[in-house]
Amino acid sequence: MRTIHDIDTGTDMVWPEFLPGWVWLAGAGPGDPGLVTLHALSALKQADVVVYDALVDSRILGWVRTGVPTEYAGKRGGKPSPKQRDISLRLIELAREGKRVLRLKGGDPFVFGRGGEEALSLAEAGVPFRIIPGVTAGVGGLAYAGIPVTHRDVNQAVTFLTGHDQNGLAPSRIDWDAIAKGSPVIVMYMAVKHLDHIARRLMAAGRSPDEPVAVVCDASLPTQRVLETTLGEAADDVETEGITPPALICVGGVVPLRRVLDWQAGAPAPQDVFRALGRGSRDAG
Known part of the structure; x- marks a missing residue:
């Protein structure tokens, strides 16, 4: 955990620390950036790389730290899309490089978001992960x-x-x-x-x-x-x-x-x- 002083409230906020080699699977909500949770915002501020879905609003990606790469991995029905296996393998690869990997998904990652599949792949590969629920559409x-x-x-x-x-x-x-x-x-x-x-x-x-x-x-x-x-x-x-x-x-x-x-x-x-x-x-x- 890490403590950040909030200058607006004058209080100390305790946030989970995003450690190198971890993957955080986070929900970005249905679209409006204001529906992003505080934990997801904290992840955006700490991540070394962001792998995001098709339905993540571009304004949300604007919260990523300057110079941090973002990788598109969106799946859309009826359109050319990355294979799910390839997405999961990419998350594992990035984590094994020692990066703090944020997998950002529209809505909630565990509600028709394939977050469960990706989490199982990470668990099988021995990659530590955290789930950050989002507001489902x-x-x-x-x-x-x-x-x-x-x-x-x-x-x-x-x-x-x-x-x-x-x-x-x-x-x-x-x-x-x-x-x-x-x-x-x-x-x-x-x-x-x-x-x-x-x-x-x-x-x-x-x-x-x-x-x-x-x-x-x-x-x-x-x-x-x-x-x-x-x-x-x-x-x-x-x-x-x-x-x-x-x-x-x-x-x-x-x-x-x-x-x-x-x-x-x-x-x-x-x-x-x-x-x-x-x-x-x-x-x-």
Whole structure:
């Protein structure tokens, strides 16, 4: 551990020391640099090399010390990307050179971020590592769209799933019937390409074609776009609107709360919207 004096608060802050030969796997959040954790910021300030993903905002890389190299190792579905094995081997190689290696990943490294695979490779190679969790897009990104993933009047469960398997195909090992029946709210990562297939599976398992859906593109960034639609129309609407990854898809009754909770809109919702959501004066006191 190392102690740094914070001149703003007048207190001593204790940070973990980034030792040579270590790899830190850190989450950079969904995009907005303000969502980077203090531990991730500390890592950026100490690292000797940064190996970063495609979805890490360039402004975050601006916090790296002058002269420290940054290496791109982003994987994007349907586009030429480094092989996962090569990325893991590169982390091991850099660590064995005695460098303090920061592996910076969008969102949280352990939520559909392949952080678990990289950590296993490091452990097998005998390379010491630390995990720094990040704000996952399925929570933080939706919050920037004014959508809470849970609300006690709507759901007591939420399911996070990926929209493709390791080969880029529609996921085949997901029990769609169980999810459709058991999860009031579904949050999908990387699902734009196979949205039509997924929506059909959910509706075949009993979900209503009229169920609310939100598609959040470039979540938490100045370029953020939000499409509100329904499960039956979602695939067609995404194509019509020209929405491309990265995008999050949320299915369920929390989506309409955006009419009130879209805090970036800059104005309070009119009272008739509250009434339409089943909220009334009973909630004011």
